[in-house]
Amino acid sequence: MVNHASFAILALAMWNYSCVLICVAQPLQESDFYPIHTYDIPAEAHLEVGGLEWIPETNSRPGRLAVGTRRGEIWIVENPMGTHPRWSRFAHGLHEVLGLAWKDGWLYVTHRPEVSRIRDSNGDGVADIFETVADDWGVTGDYHEYAFGSKFDPDGNIWVVLCLTGSFTSKAAFRGWCVRVTPDGQTIPTVSGIRSPGGIGFDGDGHVLYTDNQGPWNGTSSLKHLVPGKFVGHPGGFEWYKFAENEMGPVPEVPKSGSRWAVETKRIPELVSPVVMFPHGVMGNSAAGIACDISEGRFGPFQRQVFVSDQSHSIVMRCCLEEIEGVLQGACIRFREGFRSGSLSLLFLPDASLVVGGTNRGWGSRGAGDFALQRVQWSGKVPFEIL
Numbered sequence: 479m480v481n482h483a484s485f486a487i488l489a490l491a492m493w494n495y496s497c498v499l500i501c502v503a504q505p506l507q508e509s510d511f512y513p514i515h516t517y518d519i520p521a522e523a524h525l526e527v528g529g530l531e532w533i534p535e536t537n538s539r540p541g542r543l544a545v546g547t548r549r550g551e552i553w554i555v556e557n558p559m560g561t562h563p564r565w566s567r568f569a570h571g572l573h574e575v576l577g578l579a580w581k582d583g584w585l586y587v588t589h590r591p592e593v594s595r596i597r598d599s600n601g602d603g604v605a606d607i608f609e610t611v612a613d614d615w616g617v618t619g620d621y622h623e624y625a626f627g628s629k630f631d632p633d634g635n636i637w638v639v640l641c642l643t644g645s646f647t648s649k650a651a652f653r654g655w656c657v658r659v660t661p662d663g664q665t666i667p668t669v670s671g672i673r674s675p676g677g678i679g680f681d682g683d684g685h686v687l688y689t690d691n692q693g694p695w696n697g698t699s700s701l702k703h704l705v706p707g708k709f710v711g712h713p714g715g716f717e718w719y720k721f722a723e724n725e726m727g728p729v730p731e732v733p734k735s736g737s738r739w740a741v742e743t744k745r746i747p748e749l750v751s752p753v754v755m756f757p758h759g760v761m762g763n764s765a766a767g768i769a770c771d772i773s774e775g776r777f778g779p780f781q782r783q784v785f786v787s788d789q790s791h792s793i794v795m796r797c798c799l800e801e802i803e804g805v806l807q808g809a810c811i812r813f814r815e816g817f818r819s820g821s822l823s824l825l826f827l828p829d830a831s832l833v834v835g836g837t838n839r840g841w842g843s844r845g846a847g848d849f850a851l852q853r854v855q856w857s858g859k860v861p862f863e864i865l
Contacts, residue, residue, distance in 0.1 A: 511778070511861045512814050517555070517851040520565045524549055526849045527835025530825035531578035531585065531629075541828065544568065544585060545851065546575030548837055552585070552596075554603070558853075559829045569596055569605040577627025577678070579636060588627020588638055591617050593659050614665035615640055615657060616650025621840075623653060628678045628686065634661040637668070637704065639675040639688045642714050646694065654715025655722075656688070656704050667722035670730075671695075671710035671749075676789060677822070678704075679768030681799055682782040685806055689765035689786060692758055695733065699765035700752035701786060701797060703806045709748040753806045754786075754797050761795055761810055762788025764841065769824035769832065776830035778856040779865060785813065787821035787834060792845030794821055794834060794854070798865070811864055818850035819843055831855045 519525050529546030533554075543558040550572040556564040568585075577588030584595040585605070592613035596605040617623055620643045628637040635658045643649040656669040674691040676699075681687060686704040690696055695712040702710045709730045719729045730748040734741075739751040756765050767787040771777045784797040793815040799808035819836025820843030826832055836843070836850035 506861075508814055508816070511857055511859050512854050513857060514814070514816065515853045515855065516818060517558075517563060517853070519849070519851060523547075523551070523553055523565065523567070524849065525553065525835075525851060526837035526839055527823050527851055528574060528576040528837065529578035529588070529627075530823045530833055530835055531580050532825065532827060533580050533585070543825075543827070543833065544578055544580070545835065546572075546578050546587065546589075547849075548574050548576075548839065550574060550589070552578070552587070552605070555851075558833075559827055559831065566603050568598070568603065569608075574624065576624055577636070577638070579627065579629045581630055581634075586611065586627075586630075586636060588625055588636065590623060590625050593627060593636055593638065612659040612663050612665045615652040615655075618643055618650045620644050620649070622674070623650065624675065626675050626678050626688070629680070631680070631686065632684065635659060635666075637678060637686055639672050639678050639704075641672070641674050642712070645674040645691075646714070648715040648717065651721065652715065652718050654712060655718060658706075667718070667725050668706050669704045669708055669710060670715055670719070670722075670726065671708075671712045672715070673712040676764060676766035677768045677787070677824070679770065679784075679824075681770050681784050682772050683801075685799075687753065687768055687784065689768065690752075691764055697755075698758040699756045699761075699763065699788075701754040701756070701765065701768075701784070701808075701810075702752050703750055705750055707748070708750045709746070710750055710752075751805070753799060754808045754810050756786075756788070756795070756810055761812065762791035762793060764788055764790040764820075766820075766822045767824035767835075769826055771826065771830075773826065773830035776856070777826070777832065779860055779863075780813075784808075785824055785832065786810070787824050789820035789822050789838075789841055790843055791815070792817040792819065792821050792836070792843045794824070794832070814854060817845045817852055819845040819847040821845070827853070829855075 526548040535541040543555040552569040624641040678688040820838040823835035832854040
């Protein structure tokens with residue numbers, strides 16, 4: 479929503495034989511349609527947001543927002559849709575939280591070494607039970623071995639995309655892969671070819687999507703479709719097929735450098751082309767979080783579109799998708815800019831507002847703040863935009 483064609487124009491002609499006065503109001507801004515509310519973060523919370531989840535209401539307490547941080551903490555925000563949110567620290571000592579999911583009284587946490595589940599057993603507001611759900615992938619200690627986790631799919635699985643070591647090589651098991659963590663804690667190798675993920679989520683039809691960042695084998699950042707048994711482009715983790723033959727089959731051919739996606743997908747049956755490619759430097763440089771608008775119009779006219787943040791440019795984009803002959807594809811359009819830090823995590827709240835979590839430590843961003851938590855609401859005005 480950068481160049482609006484919708485202008486509020488007031489023309490007043492005063493004919494006095496000598497002059498005509500025309501008054502033109504200022505063009506409408508993004509904030510007229512989608513204002514941003516910024517949360518006041520407690521001074522003791524270094525809130526480099528890596529994960530967001532809604533904890534539904536119970537008989538004893540209203541719904542709450544859980545916020546996971548890159549510093550390994552989880553904070554709870556009570557009344558996050560109201561005027562006076564209340565903050566408390568729920569857990570600490572985790573390792574770069576980049577995924578949260580709630581189920582049956584447990585908060586499932588995807589962080590670098592594992593998927594854990596935690597809960598507050600005595601009702602004092604602090605987690606006191608920590609359990610490992612799955613940890614069947616490797617960690618070398620390299621700074622870039624991020625692990626981003628999804629919400630639960632309809633079968634109760636959490637999908638985890640594992641960044642390459644240093645974003646270039648795979649020096650630990652299943653780095654450069656997507657794995658599924660089943661309800662009973664099994665880890666299933668699912669998709670190869672991951673490079674440097676920035677987020678994972680679902681569209682309105684249940685397709686599992688993740689964002690991958692520009693670099694080797696990825697000419698620009700993109701939104702990719704995770705299909706079990708397939709390959710999404712980067713061969714760096716091929717050596718781990720030796721532990722995944724039952725789920726994945728033989729190792730795919732390596733794509734030819736300098737070739738094109740359309741050519742290579744015909745040559746390599748396992749290769750799945752990107753759903754959307756984000757033009758580098760135009761739509762941003764580091765695609766990140768994913769959230770789909772299933773609010774049935776309460777967030778405006780873009781229902782069922784997929785919203786994607788960009789950490790580098792501190793923006794949120796939207797993607798309109800379609801499936802043609804079994805291939806998921808689409809287009810990207812800038813939606814909202816001006817966030818205070820690097821836009822990373824996205825989550826729609828029950829009131830159809832969009833929460834954006836920000837961080838820029840080690841990554842940098844146009845939003846100059848070290849971190850931020852902000853909420854986007856629809857004003858009720860319909861923008862003049864490509865749908």
